Amino acid sequence: MKRTAPLSVAVAVSLAAGVLSAAGSASARDLAANPHADRGLYGTKTPYAPQERPNTYQKPPKGFSPVFTENVARHGSRAMSNSGDGDAVLAVLGVARERGALTDLGTELGPKVQSLLDAAAALGYGNLSARGAQEHRETALRLEQRLPSLFETIEAEHEPVVVKTSGVARAVASANAFTGGLTAGEPELAGLIKAPVTDKNLLYFHKQPQNADYQAYVASDPDLAAVLAEIDADPRTAEAADHVVARLFHDDFTATLTAPARVSFARSLYQLYSAAPDLSVEAPDADLSRFLTARDAQWFAYLDDAEEFYQKGPAFSGRTITYRMAGVLLDDLLAQAEAKASGSSRNGAVLRFTHAEEIEPLAALMGLPGSTEPAEPGRPYSYRNNPWRGADVAPMAANIQWDLYANAPSDGGPATYLVRMLYNEEETAFKASCKPVATGSSFYDLNELKRCLGHG
Known part of the structure; x- marks a missing residue:
């Protein structure tokens, strides 16, 4: 199910025929300097920022050292998928300009939208941006810095680094940026990193035939349609939209716009607003933060988050349609760790690059922070009753990392294997049914994870 369709160029043309108090948000440059600034205003388009300082990570239990690492990562910041929202906004601005109906603020918007569209077109709609590539390069460098002894072993033992992607251009480019970061930090890895392989069943599962039931849910489930319609119909949607247009157009023109228009x-403008920080390198002059107040932006971010929550996240209590398909990815995480522990794999690392449509269901399936609470009947998702936030669950370049540690028993017995999970580079506990090796520890016995995650 899609959000309310953007105001079309055709509607804007029909307008020409007559048919028809809050602080400003952080700018794209501000967000680049401080990625936590107004983080909640951009939803799942929020640029990436690691969520924990390196000097706060727990040390592994005595005698344990890292022997393997694996991840699942969303592609980095990117251009918007198409020009639809920009074309719609420009068309209405054009009609208003012809009528002399733009406010001083409104006259500034068109050139900035055009700059954003030009940058996206030059880059290629949907493609990874320079900021997105940098997000993955820096994440890779931090990975090496966290696990220096592992990468020394990978180099010394010539262990392969396996790379898997969805096959979509922005995911492949993210993989290449990430491995480029690895080799920038450790040039000797270059010969050990395998060429990316495409695995759509693993990393683009939401579009595969075996998940036709999920696709039908998104397209036509009556409960989904009803709850999103109820959320969209909240009076605050119209209030925010009225406030947006009142700042850009004179009253006489605003009066010609129907409430749905x-x-x-406003929603098309918000889509551009939230996309602009991801293109801060390609379009530094396309900062749209002045054109939506923080209050209005937060409301439209909530509307987008509601769609993400019900379409890809915990969704409805008692239903698993949105996330059970992520079992294939959880299976692979466990299988790769087990293969390394059993000696059936020599891989030093397995790196996976995918999309929000896979990260969000995996987070819900694993019960990661913010993804544990579905919506109860008759109580639609809201920021007041649920902690799920797109900016936290699946920002650009979101990642889940498992590090495998082993000890070397002095008596020559079998090694013990422990796993530590990082979620957006923050040490994160597995769900409550999984017991760590000690109270408060971030380390879990691999056999315990196989048991508690339903695969042992």
Whole structure:
């Protein structure tokens, strides 16, 4: 199910025929300097920032050292998928300009939208941006810095580094940026990193035939349609839209816009607003933060988060349609760790690059922070009753990492294997049914994870 369709160019043309108090948000440059600034205003388009300082990680239990690492990562910041929202916004601005109906603020918007569209077109709609590539390069460098002895072993033992992607261009480019970061830090890895292989069943599962039931849910489930319609119909949607257009257009022009047209225009503008920080390198002059107040942006971010929550996240209590398909990815995480522990794999690392449509269901399936609470009947998802936030669950370049540690028993017995999980580079506990090796520890016995995650 898609959000309310953007105001079309055709509607804007029909307008020409007559048919028809809050602080400003952080700018793209501000967000680049401080990635935590107004983080909640951009939803799942939020640029990436690691969520823990390196000097706060727990040390592994005595005698344990890292022997393997694996991840699942969303592609990095990117251009918007198409020009639809920008074209719609420009069309309405054009009609208003012809009528002399733009406010001083409104006259500034068109050139910035055009700059954003030009940058996206030059890059290629949907493609990884320079910021997205940098997100993955820096994440890779931090990975090496966290696990220096592992990468020394990978080099010394010539262990392969396996790379898997969805096959979509931005995921492949993210993989290449990440491995480029690895080799920048450790040039000797270059010959050990395997060429990316495409695995759509693993990393683009939401689009595969075996998940036709999920696709039908998104397209036509009546409960989903009803709850999103109820959320969109909240009076605050129209109020926010009215506030957006009132700042850009004179009253006489605003009066020619129907209420649905105002909402469509405002939501299209919000899509551009939230996409702009991801293109901060390609379009540094396309900062749209002045055109939506923080209050209005937060409301439209909530509407987008509601769609993400019900379409890809915990969704409805008692239903698993949105996330059970991520079992294939959880299976692979466990299988790769087990293969290394059993000696059936020599891989030093397995790196996977995918999309929000896979990260969000995996987070819900694993019960990661923010993804543990579905919505109860008659109580739609809201920021007041649920902790799920797109900016935290699946920002650009979101990642889940498992590090495998082993000891070397002095008596020559079998080694013990422990796993530590990082979620967006923050040490994160597995779900409550999984017991760590000690109270408060971030380390879990691999056999315990196989048991508690339903695979042992």
